[in-house]
Amino acid sequence: MQKEKLYGKILDELIDVTRRVGLPGFAAKQIADWLYKKDIQSIMEMTNISKKKRELLSAEYEIGLYDPVSVTESTDGTKKYLYKVLNDKYIETAFIPDKARATICLSSQAGCKMGCIFCLTGKQGFHGNLSSNEILNQFRSLPEYSKLTNIVYMGMGEPLDNLPEVLKSLDILISDWGYGWSPTRITVSTIGMINSIKEFLNKSRCHLAISLHSPFDEERRRLMPVQKTNTLKEFLEIIRNFDFNNQRRISFEYILFKGLNDTPIHIKELARMLNGIKCRINLIRYHSIPGLQYQSPDIKTINSFKEALNAKGILTTIRASRGVDIGAACGLLSTIEQNKIKKGC
Numbered sequence: 001m002q003k004e005k006l007y008g009k010i011l012d013e014l015i016d017v018t019r020r021v022g023l024p025g026f027a028a029k030q031i032a033d034w035l036y037k038k039d040i041q042s043i044m045e046m047t048n049i050s051k052k053k054r055e056l057l058s059a060e061y062e063i064g065l066y067d068p069v070s071v072t073e074s075t076d077g078t079k080k081y082l083y084k085v086l087n088d089k090y091i092e093t094a095f096i097p098d099k100a101r102a103t104i105c106l107s108s109q110a111g112c113k114m115g116c117i118f119c120l121t122g123k124q125g126f127h128g129n130l131s132s133n134e135i136l137n138q139f140r141s142l143p144e145y146s147k148l149t150n151i152v153y154m155g156m157g158e159p160l161d162n163l164p165e166v167l168k169s170l171d172i173l174i175s176d177w178g179y180g181w182s183p184t185r186i187t188v189s190t191i192g193m194i195n196s197i198k199e200f201l202n203k204s205r206c207h208l209a210i211s212l213h214s215p216f217d218e219e220r221r222r223l224m225p226v227q228k229t230n231t232l233k234e235f236l237e238i239i240r241n242f243d244f245n246n247q248r249r250i251s252f253e254y255i256l257f258k259g260l261n262d263t264p265i266h267i268k269e270l271a272r273m274l275n276g277i278k279c280r281i282n283l284i285r286y287h288s289i290p291g292l293q294y295q296s297p298d299i300k301t302i303n304s305f306k307e308a309l310n311a312k313g314i315l316t317t318i319r320a321s322r323g324v325d326i327g328a329a330c331g332l333l334s335t336i337e338q339n340k341i342k343k344g345c
């Protein structure tokens with residue numbers, strides 16, 4: 001019988017666990033403390049719980065941590081880890097060191113159903129939602145775990161399409177009984193799922209990054225099919241009407257494709273569309289993907305695009321490309337691994 005995993009459970013779920021094994025409710029906080037503060041590997045290490053109860057717990061539960069199956073390292077220090085999930089699927093987790101910062105990029109789903117045309121993860125199709133255990137295991141089992149300063153949910157999958165498990169993982173990261181991280185060091189990215197954005201904004205205090213990629217409906221729809229039912233207009237209305245406090249940041253991710261969305265008309269429309277929204281645009285250079293005809297603009301065009309937006313009052317930065325030599329495009333390594341399985345390698 002497969003045991004249930006304790007790691008990844010929120011406090012209410014741990015209270016249920018204590019009831020099942022006949023422990024008092026306050027023991028849930030003790031268990032959370034062992035899981036998320038003391039970083040134990042085995043239930044028998046929970047020494048403030050009686051040996052008998054630990055044995056009862058161990059009969060039904062396990063901690064549920066597991067190591068990555070492989071790592072690929074870039075010359076710039078970026079590392080990409082592969083984790084096995086859902087029995088035979090692979091997800092990628094990136095570790096990105098940058099001077100005093102060390103960021104982990106978490107995956108929230110195996111594959112993705114959103115089908116963005118420029119994305120290799122989207123081309124894999126959807127294999128399943130990650131549990132809070134599988135999301136947070138990427139963080140806790142990362143060899144560089146103790147160095148981390150920032151967390152972004154920008155890996156494989158659409159986090160707001162797996163909102164219950166993503167919210168659980170965020171709860172564990174920011175609660176006092178969990179890791180106690182500041183929500184201002186965590187950013188969740190979305191392609192703009194209208195139904196979930198409101199819930200996310202109301203239930204979490206973390207930063208939000210929205211993948212924009214074009215200010216024009218039709219062009220955006222061609223890049224991101226989600227635009228058919230989740231329009232720019234609708235999600236911008238939600239953002240405009242939400243009361244962000246000063247602590248919380250909203251940013252827009254904008255991948256630049258040569259000759260497609262890097263023109264003066266795009267600059268003008270972006271400035272018009274985002275007028276009055278306190279936000280930042282992060283420009284991202286497109287990383288080519290085998291079989292796709294898109295190209296990245298040259299650095300001069302990227303810089304001019306940035307300067308033109310800044311001149312129009314939209315705070316704009318360029319995200320440095322990291323891990324280019326190990327396949328910066330998200331989904332590349334897991335696709336290779338997945339293909340090996342298909343071919344029986």
Ligand code: SF4
Binds near residue numbers: 121
């Ligand atoms: S860009 Fe994000 S939402 Fe779109 S297919 Fe890729 S993983 Fe899914």
